[in-house]
Amino acid sequence: MTSMSPECLTCEHNARIGSLPPRERVAADEHWRVAHAFGTALPGWLVLVPRRHVTAVADLTDAEAAALGPWQVRLSRALRDVTGCAKTYVAQFAEAEGFAHVHFHVVPRMAGLSPDLRGPRIFGLLGADGVTTAERDRLSVLIGERLATALGFAIGRDRAARRGG
Known part of the structure; x- marks a missing residue:
């Protein structure tokens, strides 16, 4: 990780990854960290975030970009295996106030989900x-x-x- 923003919650969490609770560090590598979304009514809603501060997909490094697709597939498979979801949705906006750091939502879509909540309505x-x-x-x-x-x-x-630290 080469850059961080002191005003960014994601960067603050990335800086202390070793002390984060499981929900904030589902998995990580040198480029990406996975967290379970907070403030959701859907168990298994994951968020994939770069380990450095970046606010636009076009600004990802080639290495971050190369790892992105495999992460999305691995997370989708793990969600299917753990939650039994029928499929996953992957979305990226990074527009909400305080959440400009690029992040990808990897959302389990359960088989019985109401049509009113399918697609972007999730x-x-x-x-x-x-x-x-x-x-x-x-x-x-x-x-x-x-x-x-x-x-x-x-x-x-x-x-x-x-190692505990």
Whole structure:
């Protein structure tokens, strides 16, 4: 990570990745960190964020861009395995006040989801608390373990976090 913004919550979390709770560090590598979204009524709603401060997709480095697609596929597979979702939605806006840092929503779409909430209307479930902190942590650990198993190594936890610091 080469740049950070002191006013950015995502950058603040990236700077202390080793001490974050499971919901804020589902998995990470040198370019990306995965968190479970807060303020959502949908269990398993993930957010994929660059480890450096960047506010536009066009400003991703080639290395960040090369890792982006595999991350989205891996997360979609892990969500399918852990939540049983029928498919995932992937979206990127980074327009909300205080959330200009590029981030990708990777959202599980369950088979029985009401047609009123399908497609972009899924965002009606964001901003509405419903998934407890404990449930977000529980799912984050399961998803992180699934990623580690699928990849054959411990991508689910940053090395510093595994050492306790």
